Amino acid sequence: MDELVREMTPVLWHIARSYSVSASVAEDVVQSTWLALVRKHDMIEDPAAVAGWLITTVRREAWRAAGRARRSVSEDDLERRLPPAASxxxxxxxxxxxxxxxxxxxxxxxxxxxxxxxxxxxxxxxxxxxxxxxxxxxxxxxxxxxxxxxxxxxxxxxxxxxxxxxxxxxx
The missing domain is CATH 1.10.10 (Arc Repressor Mutant, subunit A)
Known part of the structure; x- marks a missing residue:
């Protein structure tokens, strides 16, 4: 498992970042992907398919996270995007x-x-x-x-x- 984590984490990180999420969101996505593997490891029938499963899972997680990030604009972001309002x-x-x-x-x-x-x-x-x-x-x-x-x-x-x-x- 250590070797799998060492080899796949950079790949998963790269995929997560390709969805234009922040570094902290990408970290969460990669971590969620590894947690999903731990939780569902018994469902994987073919050990050779683990890499493909991880890639698919990180893509789905990153896609969801990117959608949430677009929908939830923080107040600071909103204030920066809005023109200054006069009283x-x-x-x-x-x-x-x-x-x-x-x-x-x-x-x-x-x-x-x-x-x-x-x-x-x-x-x-x-x-x-x-x-x-x-x-x-x-x-x-x-x-x-x-x-x-x-x-x-x-x-x-x-x-x-x-x-x-x-x-x-x-x-």
Missing amino acids: VEEEIVVREEEQHLWRAVHTLDDRCRRLLRVVAFSVRPDYENLAVELDMPVGSIGPTRRRCLTKLKKLLQESPIDCDPASTRSQ
Whole structure:
């Protein structure tokens, strides 16, 4: 039996690890396989089939262990996988700031609103199409955008953020 353990343990270990389980889980799988052999040794009719039986048993155990590992994600793993969550207070502040920004944008003239929306939501706006859509020369888009942003900044600085909870519920 010692010789069998010495020869087969590295093979069983390799098979268990091939199921992408951790080293500690692979150790448990190999140990469970040896325990199963001890418990069921009387069921084995052909001693030449022991190696095949061990290999089949370790595969089944490793497959089960890998499935359990995938299903049971620890809290630490879950926290690492989830994006950091903002507190309710932080979410409310962000929402208030966004509403404040869009209220200010709505007070701008139509050309500024349209230009800032395109620039805000496009990584690389196509200035030629934008010039046609806004009926303005391509060369004036940059300066116009700068003037619109300056107006928006001034509006945001002049009007404080409304933090009254009643005003956010009605919107």
